[in-house]
Amino acid sequence: MTPGEEEEEEEEEGCRPGPPERVCIWVEEQPFWVEKALLVQSSEYFRGLFRSGMRESRQEQMGLGELSAAGFLAMLRVLAGERPVLGSEETFQAVECAAFLQVKPLAEYLIHSIDSDNCILLFQAAAIFGLLDLFHRAALYIRDSYAELEPDLRCLSDDLLAYVDTLLPSTFVAVGAHTPTFEFLEDLSRTICYLDEETNTWRTLSCLPLGASTFLAGMATMDNKIYIVGGVYGASKQVVESSFCYDADADAWSEFPSPHQLRYDVRLVGHEGHLYAIGGEYDKISLKSVERYDPASGTWTFVSDLPQPSAAAPCTQAMGQIFVGLWKPLDVTVIYKYESRGDAWLPVTELKRPQSYGHCMVAHRDNLYIMRNGPSDDFLRCVIDCFNLRSQQWSALPGQFLNSKGALFTAIVRGDTVYTVNKVVTLLYSVEEETWRFKKERVGFPRPGSLQTFLLRLPRRDHDLAR
Template identity: 55%
Template sequence: MSAHSSESEDGSSCDSADVSYLPCCPAAKLTIVVGDTHFSEEKMLLVQSCDYFQALYRSGMKECRQQEIHLKSLRAQGFLIALAVLRGEMPNLDGDDIVEAIECAAFLQVAPLIKHLINLIDSDNCLLMYHTAATFGLMDLYHAAALFIRNMYVDLELEVKKSLPTELISYVESLRPSVFVAVGAHVTCGGDKTIHAASRTVCYLDETGNSWKVLTDLPLEASTSMAGVTVLDNKLYIVGGVHGLQKQVVESCFCYSVENNSWSRISSPAQLRYNLSLVGVDGRLYAIGGEYERTVMSSVETYNVKTGRWGFAAHLPRPAAGAACTKTMSRIFVCLWRPMETTEIYEYVSGKDEWQLVTTLIRKQSYGHCMVGHRDNLYIMRNGPSDDFLRCLMDCYNLRTGQWSSLPGHFANSKGSLFTAVVRGDSVLTLNRSMTLEYAVDDKTWKPRRQMKGFPRSGSVWTFLLQLPEALVLQ
C-alpha cells in the first residue's frame, strides 16, 4: 500500500501531492544524519509522509537547500523503522523498538508509522504503547491503546493498576468498552406487514447482566436482507439489500450514530446492489461485488465519509456475491472461490487501486465462508467435507511469513456461530441462538473462554462492535 497517497477535493485518490515548493527535483536524494548514522532517502518520500519535512521545505529556511540534514533529537533505530514503514514494510517491533518508533513518529509526525503502531497493539505491548504515547503526546496511538486496554480490562486490570500512573488509569476507565451488537440478517423493509416489529431492532449484549437489550429500531425503509452491513468510526452503515418476494433492490442507505442515537440517510452507490460485501477502512466504505437483477457483479465502489460521495474502485478479478471479507492491519481482504475446491484470497491495494492475489487455499469439498483478521493473521472458516457440512473447520494464513496452518479440532456450526465472528482485543466473539461464545486467540489456537446468552432470533445475523455512550446504556 502506498505510504504517500493523497486525496483530491472530491475524495478521489491521487498518486502525488503538490511538491512545487521543493527547491530542487523532488526525486533527488537527501542524506539524513541521526547520531552517527547516515541515511540516504528520496526527498519526495520524506516530504509526503512526514509533517516535519513538509514544514521544513515550506519554511524557506536555509536547510531547504542543503543536501544533508541532521536530526539531533532522534535515535537511529527509530528512524530506520520509520523508513521501513514508508517503503511499505510491516516490521514487527519489540519493547525498545516500540519506544524509539513512537519517539520518531512524534518528532517527525509520520502518519504511516503512527498507523502501523496502532495496528501492532496487543495484550503484550498495549501498556507500553499507551504510556509511551502519553509521554510523547502521540494522541491517536494514546487513544487506540487506551481503548484496547479498556476492552481487555478483565485480563489487564491488575497490571494496569500496578504499572500505570493514576491519570492514565483514569482515562482508560473513563472510556466505554466496545459492546457486542447484533441484528437479524433477513429483516426486510418495514412496509411488509408480515414482519414482526421485534425483529426490526438492533440489540447489544449486556455482558454484566448476560442479557440482550434493544439499542435502536431500524428505519422503516431499511433492509438487512442481503445488504451490506458494517461499522466504521463507531457508526453503523447499511447499504443495499432486497425487499419483497421478487428481491427488489433497496435504494436507500443508512447510517446510525450512537453519539446522537439517530439514523440518517447517506447517498446510494451509482450501481445499486444486494448480496454485497461491505467493509470500512480509513474513512471509507467499500461496497464489494454483489448482485443486481440476479446478475453477479465484479464492480467495487468506495464511499468517502467526509465528502459523502461514492466513486468506483478497481473491479474484483471476477464477479462475486456475498464474498467473505475482512480487514486487519488497515488492509482489506476478500475470499473468492474457484471450481475444484479452491479459495483465493485477494487484497485491495488502495495506493495502486488494484486487487492482488495474496494466497490460495485448496481443501477437498470445502470453500471459505467467513474470514476474520486478527493482528497479522487471517482465519478462514470453511465448511467440512460434503458428508459433514455442518462441521466448521479453520485454517490460518500469516501475512508476515506467508505460511498456512490448520487449527486443531473442529467447530460446531449447526446454528451458524463461527460464520459470524468479531474480533475484540485478543479475543473473538461468535454467536448463535444457543449461546454467545468468546474465544481467546493466539497464533495457532482459539480456546473457548466463556459462554454467554445466545441471540434469541432465528436465522443468521450480522454482528459488530460499537462503543455506546453511557446515556444509551442506562436507558
Template identity: 55%
Template structure:
C-alpha cells in the first residue's frame, strides 16, 4: 500500500503507524529536526523507530492529533514519558502534566525522573505536596531526594476575598483584605489589600501562573465598569494594572491558560453578550476570539485536563457544557444535562470529572445538588444525596488534590472526593466577611509565610 502523500510510515515494535509529516514536525522537535536535516532519512516514506514502545507511540500520535486520552498504570505512563523525552514531544509532556491525579502522581514523578522531563517532575511534586499528609506519608517508598524536593515546595493555600467596590479612601480598609487559611492554626490571615481603585463586585477573577487577575468589576449601584484591571503578583507581593479589553463588561467569567486570560460573556451597556476576548500577558494586549454560542453572564467556568469548559443555563432546566478550543478558536458542545433547578452556581473539576453544583429544586436553596460529568467516559452521574453545610448554601468551592474546600461566612467545610460522592472530613473557620465570596488556591512563598502572623479580625 502506498503511503498517504505528505505522510510517513513509522514502524514501532510490530506496529506500523501512518502519520502526517506536518503533524509530527509541529509536535516533535525530533521529527522537526529530522525532516529539515537534508539527510537521506528525512525524505524516506518509511522508517523504523527503535527502542520505543508501540503503546507509548500510539499515545503520542493520538495527542498530536488533538485527542486527550487518559493515562493509567505504570507501564503506560512509563511508555508515554519515554516517547515524550526521546521525541521531544512537548504536547505529550504537557498532556501528561494535565493527567496528574491522586492515583498516578507518584508514577508520574518517577517516570519524569527516569526520562528527564523537568516540567512533569515539578508538576507531579507540586501535586503530591498538595495531598493531605496521610497520603504523603504513604509515599515514603520514593527516593529520598524526591521526597526532599517535594517537601521543599510550598503547598497551595486556600485564599478568599469578598465583593468590594472601589474605595475612596487612601487608608488601608481592613475589610478589603485578601486572606489565606492557616490550616495549622485554623485562622484566616491577611495576605494583601485590594488597591483602592480595584473592584471585585461582579468581576471576573482567576489565578494563572500563581498570580491573581481581576477583570470587569463595577463601581456602585450604577454598575459602572472600572476602566482598569488588576494583577497581584504572589511572589513579589505587589499589585499592577493592565488595560481593559475592547468591550467594557461586567459579570464576566475569567479563565487563564497558556499565558493568556480569556474573558467570557458578561454584560455590556446593559445587554448580556456572547463576546469573548483574550488578553496576552506577554504583549499586554487584548484580541477578540470566537464568541460564545449564545449570550451569557456569570458563566460557570473551570479547567480540566488542560481544557477550558463553561456552563450555559438556558432554559433553566438545561445545562449545556461547551469547551473552548484554542487551536481552532471555536466553542464545541460537549454534553447536555436536563435537571430541575432554581439556578446553578458553580462548576469545579477533579482529574477528568466536571462537577456542576446547583441549588434547588424550587425554593429549597439551602440544599445543593451535584452532578458529575466524566470526560473520559462521556457519562453523567449524580452524587448520592445532597450537600449542604449547616450554616448556609454552598456558593464557592475549590479543589486541591482530592479535597474540596467549600467556603462561606460561617465555616469552611472540607470534603474528600471518593468515587460517586464527596465525604465530609472536617470543618474549618469560615471567612468572616459579608458579600459573595471568591475562593481559589495560591502557593505562598515560604519566606512570606514565616513572617506573616496577622490574624484576620472581625
C-alpha cells in the first residue's frame, strides 16, 4: 500500500459503512454514527430530510458544516437518556444545535437545566437562535431572581432587559385546610392568600368555592392555575366529588372533571402540561393507582400504578422528572422516578434512617431534599437529607430545623431560595451548594392547621385587604 493510500484509508476509517439503518454524520471533521430512527423521532430537520426522497436521504454519510461537534455530542447524549453537565461553551453550542436541527428533547432538557449559573447565557443564546420557549423560561427565572442576579444583568442588551421587566415575578401563595361549607354558614377564613413581601403581610387572593375542600385534597399549580382534586368533609371522610381550578390570570374559578377513581389524601402534580393524581385513599383504603389529566381534552386516563399503595406520598420534580418517596417499614424510604416515555415507576435510591418516612420532598437543581422527623421521639426537630441525582450520593444537611421556629413539611423553591411557613413565621433560606443558610424572616401564615403552598404569577391588580 502506498503512503497516499494509507492516508486515504486513515481519513475514511472513522466513517466505515455501518448497518443500513444508521447514518454517519460529519460535524467539524468528526464522525458520529447515529440511528436514523432516533434522528427522525427527535429532530424536525432530519425528519424532513430522510422523508424527502432526495438523494441526501439515501446517503450513508452527510456533513453538518454549520454546527459544532460539542453541541452535536450533547444532543446525542441527551437523546440517549443522559443528563450531561454542560460548560458555558457547550451550553451555547447545544442551544445552536437544538435550534438548527429542531430537536425538541434537547430544548426541553435545556429548559429543565436552567439555574442561576446559566440562566443569563441561555437567555442570550435562545434570543440569538430563536428558541422561544427556552427564551421565555430563562427570562422568567431571571425575573424571579432579579435581585440576586442584578449585578450580572449589565451584560444584557436593553431590549432583553425590557423583556424581563415586562414579566410578572412569582409570588408565595398558601392555603389552609378547609372543608366545604353552606352559603348561610360561609366561613370567611376559607381563602387562598399570598405573601406581600414589601409590606410583610399576607393578603387575600381569592375565596374558595363553597363546594371545594382543601382538607386532605390534592393541590398543584400548572400554567398559572391552582388545581384542587379530592378532599373530604365530615367525620367519616366523605370524598368531595368535584374538582376545582383557580385561574390567576382571570381571577376566576371553574370546575373540571374528577379522576375516575375518587380519592383523598392524594398527591397532585402538574408536569409537562398534564396533572397526575398519585395514590391517595378511598374509603380508608390506600391506593396505588395513578391517573393523568389532559386539560386540552378534559379527560383522565390511568397510567402505571405506584409500586405500592401510598397516601400523601412526598413528591417533587427535578430535571424534568417526577420523583416520589414511598415508605417501607422499617425506617426505609424508597425514591422512585416516573419515566413518562415508558410509563413506568423506576427505583432511584433508598434512604435508611430512623423516622425516615419523608414528610416533604423538594428539589433544587439536581438535588432532592428529604425532610423528616428527628431521631428517636424528638418530633420537634426536622432533619434534612440530600440526594444528588448525578452522583447518586446521599449527604445530610448540617443543623436542625425546629417545628417551633420554621415550617416543616411545606417548602417551595424559587430560584436559589427556599420558602417555608407556619403560623408563627415564614422563613427564607438560601441554597448554597448543598447547604441551606438562613436568609430572611417574614410574618407567619395567620391560620392554624396544615398548609399547602405554591408559586403563582399574580397580575397587577388590587386584591383584598390583609387577612
